[in-house]
Amino acid sequence: MDILMPFCPITLLLLLSHNAAATAAILGLGQLESGNSFTPLPLASPPLTLTPSTPSITHFVNDSFIIFCKTVQKDIDTKWRDPNGQPRENTKGRVHIEKKTGLLALVFEHISLDDKGNWTCEVNANAERDAKKSFELLVNQKISFGKTEMVQSVREGFDAMVNCFVQGMPAPEVSWLHNGEYINTSVNSSSSKYNQLSNGLYIRNVTQTDAGEYTCRAMRITPTFSDSDQITILLRTQHKPHWFYNETLPVQYAYVGGSVNLSCDAMGEPPPSFTWAHNGKGIVGFNHRIFVADYGATLQLNIRNNTQFGDYKCKVANPLGSIDRVIKLRPGAKPLGPTRFQIKRYHADSFELELRTPRMINVSDEMQIFGYRVAYMSENEFKYSAGNWSYAKQRDFSFHRGQRFIISHLKGNTTYLMRAASRNLAGLSDWSNVKIFATAAASSWLYTCWCHLVLPFIGFILIWH
Numbered sequence: 001m002d003i004l005m006p007f008c009p010i011t012l013l014l015l016l017s018h019n020a021a022a023t024a025a026i027l028g029l030g031q032l033e034s035g036n037s038f039t040p041l042p043l044a045s046p047p048l049t050l051t052p053s054t055p056s057i058t059h060f061v062n063d064s065f066i067i068f069c070k071t072v073q074k075d076i077d078t079k080w081r082d083p084n085g086q087p088r089e090n091t092k093g094r095v096h097i098e099k100k101t102g103l104l105a106l107v108f109e110h111i112s113l114d115d116k117g118n119w120t121c122e123v124n125a126n127a128e129r130d131a132k133k134s135f136e137l138l139v140n141q142k143i144s145f146g147k148t149e150m151v152q153s154v155r156e157g158f159d160a161m162v163n164c165f166v167q168g169m170p171a172p173e174v175s176w177l178h179n180g181e182y183i184n185t186s187v188n189s190s191s192s193k194y195n196q197l198s199n200g201l202y203i204r205n206v207t208q209t210d211a212g213e214y215t216c217r218a219m220r221i222t223p224t225f226s227d228s229d230q231i232t233i234l235l236r237t238q239h240k241p242h243w244f245y246n247e248t249l250p251v252q253y254a255y256v257g258g259s260v261n262l263s264c265d266a267m268g269e270p271p272p273s274f275t276w277a278h279n280g281k282g283i284v285g286f287n288h289r290i291f292v293a294d295y296g297a298t299l300q301l302n303i304r305n306n307t308q309f310g311d312y313k314c315k316v317a318n319p320l321g322s323i324d325r326v327i328k329l330r331p332g333a334k335p336l337g338p339t340r341f342q343i344k345r346y347h348a349d350s351f352e353l354e355l356r357t358p359r360m361i362n363v364s365d366e367m368q369i370f371g372y373r374v375a376y377m378s379e380n381e382f383k384y385s386a387g388n389w390s391y392a393k394q395r396d397f398s399f400h401r402g403q404r405f406i407i408s409h410l411k412g413n414t415t416y417l418m419r420a421a422s423r424n425l426a427g428l429s430d431w432s433n434v435k436i437f438a439t440a441a442a443s444s445w446l447y448t449c450w451c452h453l454v455l456p457f458i459g460f461i462l463i464w465h
């Protein structure tokens, strides 16, 4: 638009009117020419003049624009020729002619890229050689990214292209960033990782580290304006499935009446499918559920019958390949529940529990309990959930981490219901009886002193059953 500045007030007014001749008359165009004409001083007054009179005029696609061709003698017949030399005589349409005595307007309702080039106004059936005037229309186009895909996917181990279809006139310069880091594509070597091509970024030997966000940035600086735009493309690398963890337990245990989760977690792009089989057959019946996530599937089995033990195979597949793994499900011993379950210490917002379970004498060391699960909810939560323990919070403890059994982040002056179960490799024991414990009232001065010195005397225990 800048280039129009000298003409701006006039152009704007002219654009308001479709009756170009009338507008020109109002403005007194004769005066304007003498001020702005770039044509060399002629000996006699020139037969034709253009308004605006600059030899080249720049517009963006979709702008509207009018230019006038004026003759000195009012009765001379003139015409416009387009950049291909074809005469334009249509009085309607996107680009058309409006005629008045002594004035021939060329009207662009919406400029298109095809309109660029030299337009000429000339005298019809003219004897004089010099009786024509041209201007060059330069058409700029905003930067856009056309049908560039925001998520693209490429094969690992091959060369690949991140497509970015930049449009714009004049053509902008393109640069690339990977996860915010500038990519220097001007490094000159045929073995270099990247090559910048007109329709995208060429990447050699794609690996998983090439995944991520690619920013395709277009920028241009011209004498009349500068602008930039960018698009961010998420690049995924395709690969065959591989395990998240090298080794999951190849043997798991359960007992009849208990339940067990068998999990299968693997990466793959496109995201893989997961299928479970038991002893070579599909899993049927009601005693199982499968929880599917993007990169894993957990098989939850409720063991009702010895026939449910055996080999469970998880198969992970996507179009690039598949992997599988077998988990052997063996019968184990149901753990004994805790025989001692009480508060050891009160803190301002937590309890330390005392939990004990006798050693099981008739089972292997492997089947001895290794920890506890504690479930708890406040009295209010218990009421709201109508006594349904599936809404309770849970905390798992293991002996081998040397943990004390501390339930933290509790509210002060609040009554809690708690129950506990032992854990071993085969699962959970039965739940203990529910016990009710109340936290101490934590007034502000108690927080400022260190509380557990005071609180044990305030706390109380109720055994509930």
Ligand SMILES: *[C@@H]1O[C@H](CO)[C@@H](O)[C@H](O)[C@H]1NC(C)=O
Binding pocket: 061, 062, 142
């Ligand atoms: C031009 O206008 C048309 C219709 O009004 C629109 O579809 C198109 O996107 C516009 N082009 C640009 C470059 O603004």
Ligand SMILES: *[C@@H]1O[C@H](CO)[C@@H](O)[C@H](O)[C@H]1NC(C)=O
Binding pocket: 116, 117, 118, 136
């Ligand atoms: C328009 O004319 C000018 C001057 O004659 C010339 O330099 C230019 O290349 C022409 N432009 C086109 C697109 O033909």
Ligand SMILES: *[C@@H]1O[C@H](CO)[C@@H](O)[C@H](O)[C@H]1NC(C)=O
Binding pocket: 184, 185, 186, 187, 188
């Ligand atoms: C890109 O690499 C070339 C060649 O190694 C170097 O001359 C140029 O300065 C680098 N450009 C940037 C912006 O780092």
Ligand SMILES: *[C@@H]1O[C@H](CO)[C@@H](O)[C@H](O)[C@H]1NC(C)=O
Binding pocket: 188, 189
């Ligand atoms: C890149 O290397 C090739 C061959 O070694 C050479 O012909 C070309 O001029 C180089 N280009 C630049 C920009 O250095």
Ligand SMILES: *[C@@H]1O[C@H](CO)[C@@H](O)[C@H](O)[C@H]1NC(C)=O
Binding pocket: 157, 205, 207
């Ligand atoms: C591709 O990259 C991998 C891993 O960096 C490498 O082992 C392999 O040789 C490369 N292949 C080619 C053709 O460069």
Ligand SMILES: *[C@@H]1O[C@H](CO)[C@@H](O)[C@H](O)[C@H]1NC(C)=O
Binding pocket: 244, 245, 246
């Ligand atoms: C898996 O095992 C291989 C070979 O034992 C090792 O190189 C690799 O780092 C392991 N990967 C993971 C994720 O533990």
Ligand SMILES: *[C@@H]1O[C@H](CO)[C@@H](O)[C@H](O)[C@H]1NC(C)=O
Binding pocket: 259, 260, 261, 291, 298, 300, 427
């Ligand atoms: C199995 O997984 C489900 C869903 O994540 C969970 O609710 C349940 O407690 C798990 N069961 C065991 C025995 O860990």
Ligand SMILES: *[C@@H]1O[C@H](CO)[C@@H](O)[C@H](O)[C@H]1NC(C)=O
Binding pocket: 305, 306, 307
């Ligand atoms: C276990 O399941 C199988 C097949 O569903 C059935 O034939 C068998 O009677 C069941 N055994 C017991 C002890 O329920």
Ligand SMILES: *[C@@H]1O[C@H](CO)[C@@H](O)[C@H](O)[C@H]1NC(C)=O
Binding pocket: 332, 333, 334, 362, 363
């Ligand atoms: C172990 O002994 C207890 C008590 O005698 C019994 O209830 C339980 O079934 C036995 N467990 C196994 C696995 O034999």
Ligand SMILES: *[C@@H]1O[C@H](CO)[C@@H](O)[C@H](O)[C@H]1NC(C)=O
Binding pocket: 388, 389, 390, 391
């Ligand atoms: C407890 O809540 C869970 C989850 O909403 C529900 O599936 C279950 O049937 C409820 N149990 C009872 C005994 O209402």
Ligand SMILES: *[C@@H]1O[C@H](CO)[C@@H](O)[C@H](O)[C@H]1NC(C)=O
Binding pocket: 413, 441, 442, 443
């Ligand atoms: C503790 O809670 C009870 C019942 O909600 C309330 O009456 C009492 O004022 C509270 N005490 C403190 C110190 O907040």
